[in-house]
Amino acid sequence: MKKNVSLKDIAEHVGVSTALVSYVLNNKLKDRISKEVAAKIRQAAEELNYRPNQIARSLKVKKTFTIGLIVADIANPFSSQIARIIEDKAKQHGYTVIFGSSDESAEKTRGLIKLLLDRQVDGLIIALPEQTEEQVQYLNKINVPFVLIDRYYPTIPTNSVSINNFNAAQEAIRHLQGNGHRRIGVVAYETSLFHLNERIRGAQELLAENALIGKVGIDNINKDVKAAIDGFLADSNPVDSIFFTTNLLTVSGLKYINSLGIKIPEQLAIVGFDETDAFDLFYAPVTYIKQPMGELGDEAVRLLLNSIENKEQQEKVELNTELIIRDSSFYQK
């Protein structure tokens, strides 16, 4: 049946102790082991098709070379791109990744953290949903290496990798203003998440008392986006442009604007957040804020491995976004 070949099998086959086999196969004690025996052992390992049992190894060395990744929703392109980059980078360093989706639920996040820790991951990379301060404190308390990605609590000391959301939003707004747009609507989530509120804060600062902010509940995206846009258009001083603060909001908004028969950018200019194929295919390719996905993932892994290897230091990395300007926010009048 299964019958996995173990060190012991090789040892018996060659007629030596398992210790010696282990030393040879791990290239330890090289200078002490006779060439002939080493060769015999290697050959036997090859012949018997030996595969070291990582579970046993992990138990002994107390290290699994596994990292846990918790994303909001692996089916969201933002998450899956990040996941892919993290997997890649981790593999380069000999680590494997186990992942889970939190669905933006604090409860699921708690469950996933427990599950991943039970599986003895060496560290965690987490995109936190709302109301998870407690879990972060817990992770800090038990002193397990972890890195927050995309989202973080500014008041809780942790490793984190994120973008500068405030600046990103300001760049979007400045761009619209620079293109002659005078009445800018902002569509954002109603949330306690710091990173999303930074986007609002960035926009608001530039729009001053003139600001038109439409808030959207996470469970009612399409409905609330409609309401927000309807509000913007019905205003006594209606909008000539809209800044959507996330990719889902952008897609939802564009669908609705399409259905209203409003022409972009002639009647309404648009700036979105994050990329998706959809932005390219849209008849007026969408201007958007591009996050440095590769860097985000790479940095997250770098910080985590650092933290795994020498626990002491803590780092907060903040990366810059790029505004990709296309037709949807074109200058007019």
Next chain:
Amino acid sequence: MKKNVSLKDIAEHVGVSTALVSYVLNNKLKDRISKEVAAKIRQAAEELNYRPNQIARSLKVKKTFTIGLIVADIANPFSSQIARIIEDKAKQHGYTVIFGSSDESAEKTRGLIKLLLDRQVDGLIIALPEQTEEQVQYLNKINVPFVLIDRYYPTIPTNSVSINNFNAAQEAIRHLQGNGHRRIGVVAYETSLFHLNERIRGAQELLAENALIGKVGIDNINKDVKAAIDGFLADSNPVDSIFFTTNLLTVSGLKYINSLGIKIPEQLAIVGFDETDAFDLFYAPVTYIKQPMGELGDEAVRLLLNSIENKEQQEKVELNTELIIRDSSFYQK
């Protein structure tokens, strides 16, 4: 520092053997253990914040409750949706998933299989790239539970879950023909993958000698798609419609058609494969073949767990697709 609490710590704390602690915490031998001791043990476990070490457990019971997932590219929405469903379903059954992307490379696939087996996964779910017959044979030989998803070799006996690609393609073509389209171009990959060639075969059968098939190399998608479309349009009998056989091809094709200023569906009708947000946002929402993602994932997990639990039987599941009809393939004369 780390200091994880073990069974032994609890045992010492309460003053019993580790065996008893294990029995209590696993609810075994319930009828034999005194209520009081059981209560004390549970309390101690709680107090000391005991977390069972799954690694140690796995080593002993020779089961990791982990499944390995190899997808083509986790950043492709098809893969990530499947991944999400599989993760979810697996979790419901107490399994965790480790994943990797093969990037459509046989070499990477080999590496991932090795890695996942070294980590003692209980089984594998794999979307195979080309030229991997050998690996499949190998998996069969070593008798490890695995399920192929989306792609499979019709000549090699394995568990598999896929859609009926032949029928899906025929439905697309029939739909176009039914809508009055007389000259249909098909854009497909140049590949040895059975499932993709089934799509071509399905289309070809209905188009007969009239068939116009444009082949696209995987490394040159945009360039080859352009060439294919240019060819279709330059034909002495130019196309009035195009069937794209994958999501990436569809997106690439739409971008090019857009750039040519060709109006869909007035000048050209389109049917795509798989969903993406982009299809909704397109000015003429795209008609496409919808795969039953949920079922694909669920079935894959079901077959795998079945295979893990009682090795004997083998199953090939073939699911039906659905044609989602929208504006891009509208009737015209």
Next chain:
DNA sequence: AGTACAAGTTTAAACGATTAAACATATATT
């Protein structure tokens, strides 16, 4: 000859759980 050291290999404990089997002790049965 006696000691020191090198070279090559083995011993045995450990990692943290599981679990069959053995062991006590108390209670019931004849």
Next chain:
DNA sequence: AATATATGTTTAATCGTTTAAACTTGTACT
């Protein structure tokens, strides 16, 4: 009273590695 059975708990082996320490044998040096 002797035996059987029930109740509660422990012993000890095991999973497949790793690795410090110990052990043998041979060679070199004084």
